[in-house]
Amino acid sequence: MSGRGSPPNKYRRLAAKPLPIVNDITFLTETGTGTIPTPSSRPPDAAIRPMRKTINVACESCRKRKIKCDGTRPRCSSCESRELMCQYPSAYRGENFTAALKRRCMEENEKTTSFQEIFSTLQSCSDKDAMNMFNLVRQGVDPKYLLKQMKECDFVFQLAVVPETRRRYQFPYLPTMPIRLQTPDNQYLKSVLYETVFLRPDDESSDGGSASSSADTQLGRHHNVYMRPYHAAEVIDPLIDLVKPSKWTAVIADDRLMRALLRAYFLHEYPTFPVFHKDIFLQAMINNDKRFCSSLLVNALLAEACHCHMGIPNREQFWVPQSLRYRFLAEAIRLWELENIRVDLVTVQAATLLNLVYSHNGMDKIGEVYLNHALQKAQQLDLFGDHATIDNERMFHARVFSAWALFDWHIQSYYYYRAPLIPDPPAVPLPDPERHPFWYGDFMLKYPLSSTLVPAQCGQHFKAVSGLRAIIHDMATIGYSQTPYPEDSLEPVLAIFSRLEKWFSELPDALSPQNIVFPWQLKLHMELYLATILFSSKQIGISEPSTIKKETAYSTASHAAARLETITRLYYIRHSFEYSDSFLTIHLSFVAGAAMDALKTTPAHETSTARSLRSTIILSLKGLYDQGQHIHLTSVIYRLLRDRLEPKDLELLQNHVDWDPLTPEEPLLVQYAQSHYPLTMGSKEADPDGARLENLVKQYDQLGFEEDKSPRP
Structure with missing residues (x-):
């Protein structure tokens, strides 16, 4: 990818600033954000005053300094140039100051009502239940969460009121890590996660505890991610609260349930298999922007989200006509029959998502038609090219992200022993998530009993996994293309191993073996070793391989297998396998x-x-x-x-x-x-x-x- 040259100027401008929120009447130009021009009745030589963009509400910093604010979110231009914290009193761009005050007033009223309900419950319940509830309040449990659990339980207080978040899961059959995995060079046994769950798993200090003095330094203020299972967290994203999926689907009208499905999808599925840019998609749902959202895409997404939500019964039985998953998928297929002739980005995304749905259903033979359709439409759109003809920066952003998402997903063919269908990775490289974090559209996580919000760091993962799958793409080409390389040639194999080692050594700190903890971070390393094993096994299986190649392949596969099992066990003992992770x-x-x-x-x-x-x-x-x-x-x-x-x-x-x-x-x-x-x-x-x-x-x-x-x- 380094030989493709530098990215276009507009890409560098896009990566250098946060992604603005665009409503129905604005668009992005080469000079900034403007309004759609209208025909003028003035003479050609008359001076025309440019139309002024309306800003509903300025950020707090600009209001205090009494200067003009351009309203760009999440950070206005003035705050960005002065490197100041930028906060808006409004939740979204279209909300004016009065509406924001009204919303805050309603939120405070809801909070007061919650406190009143808790107080009334304390008066009427038993002494034991009252004391248990009081202790939970003292620990910092959110009042809304506590009331929600109380209403869902038959009794005022049960152990289920607050999820168990301090324990580790126990291995079945044998409770310890196998001796054969405890080798001095196994760096995953020196990680913060291993120390947390094995060396001092029962630490119950008031601040979350620590596994050891060395782990304390790594834990920092994000100790919750090491002390608690991932599924205990909640996705915090204000855009999800603003969407109304009922505008995009006729299956059900319950927006609250569909928002819960979206949260489950973004928590469990999106970090591993993103099909679209989260922020662009959600903003399009809010603004009714059909360039980046469609009823077809929303129904396919909700069908996929159903298997992520624990509240959906018989989630795996997609063939039951009465099930919600079946109904969303049936509606998506109906819309597909009407819209598959369209050649646009959102149709490519919907086809990719339908292929993913059918793969999870164990019917990837049928789902192949959707992947082939996605690749065909992507070819027509030149989605994997340099996007030189795309003037709209938001569209450029969405296309680059979607191109890499489709490329990453199609590499699953390697695990089916097939050559890649895309000849090369996308032409436009991904930006550095450390320098351009807003480009990727991250979300925050909130754990029970904690007010600290933890960034999911999806951008770092997306760039890293895309780099790994670019290497796996070449593995598949070497192993399964119709014109294989000479069997006695060691150079391509060693080149692959060299690239893997370089990729591994350049991982950011959050993705290093020392610090990984989120499920998708663990799976990133699992994929590295599984791909290495399959590639090495392919070399072992070659007829009459050279001695050095055979020894290299055997030792590499053995080493990778031990690391794969180690990470699999760490995944289980921290997060369990009970929650959806396809x-x-x-x-x-x-x-x-x-x-x-x-x-x-x-x-x-x-x-x-x-x-x-x-x-x-x-x-x-x-x-x-x-x-x-x-x-x-x-x-x-x-x-x-x-x-x-x-x-x-x-x-x-x-x-x-x-x-x-x-x-x-x-x-x-x-x-x-x-x-x-x-x-x-x-x-x-x-x-x-x-x-x-x-x-x-x-x-x-x-x-x-x-x-x-x-x-x-």
Whole structure:
């Protein structure tokens, strides 16, 4: 990408300043923000006074200094040039000062009402419940959150009033980290996360505690992210509060529920699989801007969000007509039939999202048509080019972000043993998130019992994962293109490993092995090692490889496998596998398959190694079972891997999962498993085509049919 030259001038201007909020009547020009010109009745030689932009409300800093404010958000030009903090009394650009005061008054009234309700409840409840509630108030629990939980519970106080946020999750079967992973060079065992959950997991100091003096320095004021599971956090983004999804969908009219779905999506799915720029999309929903939002895109998004929300029953059963997910998806398909001929950015985003939905449903064969459509429309739009003809800076911003998002998503083909469909990464490089944090559109996280807002730092992750997938793109080209490189050539392989090492060494501090903690940060490192294992295994499988290549591949794969399992265990012990995280499926299936293969070759006298491998199998299958409650593809993979277990291992698994959760849906495994997903993970000898999920499910169904026909004793 470095050979493509510097980005266009307008890109550098865009990256150098925060993204402004644009309403329906303004547009961005080469000189700034202006209004749409109208025909003039004045003579040509008459002096024309430029139209003045109306600013509903100035920022607090400009008001105090009594200077003009241009209203740019999140930081006006005056505050940016003087490097001052810029705060607006209004929540959004269209809200004037009077409306802002009225909104604040309403918020204060709601707060007062909440306090009155809590006071009334304290008067009427038992002494024990009153004392428990009082202690929670003393700990800083938000009154609205406390009241919400009280109304949802049968009793005034239960343990569920405030989520358990100080404990760590316990490994199933064996409670400790396996000895085989505790090597001196395993830097993930020296991380803040490891120290927090293993060395002093029960620290309950008033400020959140610390794992050790070295960890204290790293924790800083964001200790909540290390002490508490990610799913306990809430997404804080004012734009979500302002959207009205009911304007974009006819499925339901409950905006409150749909906002909850959006929050679940942005919390669990968006950081890993962004399809659009969050801020541009949400602002377009508010402004009815159909350049960046459409009913098709909103319905597809809500269908995807349903599997992220714990309040949606039977989330993985997308085929049930009465389910909310089915209805959103059906509406999206209806709109797709009407709008797929459009050649615009929002149609590319909707097609990409539909492909993602079908992939999670275990029907990626059907979903391929949407990915191909997205790539075709992207080609027509020259989405992966330099965007030299795009004059509107907001459109330029959205196109660059979407180009990288589509490129990143399509690299999933590597894990399906396929060559990439896009010949090169996007031409315009991504800006440095440290210098241009507003370019990426981050959100804040709020943890229970804490008033501190924590930045999610999605921009750093997006740039890092895009850099990694550019390397994986070349891995796929080397491994699966129709014109492979010479088998006796070591240069391309070593070049790939060199690039991976350089990428790893240049990771920002927040993404280093020492500091990673958020699920998508952990998965970034998991993807690094999984891609390395698959690439190394490809070299091992080459006929008659050179000795040095074989030794390099074996040692690299072994090293990467140990790191992958370590991070997988750290993920579980801090966050568990109970909440939706669709990209865990591929990692968990690999870890499970690798442990199963290793257990088969472990000598009988090595009991400690066998127990360690069994603990890994139980943990990864439990993870697949938990994720299968959200995603149909994962539920199918769980069933197939579970039935490979030996009877004694199957009995162990029964202690950690509910048994036969899929029995009523057993006939639907074949009907709704049209997937190319290769269940070869962990096995170097398996044939990818023979191990495609669709073929394995058919074999599974045939086996069940033969067992039914066999005589009963």
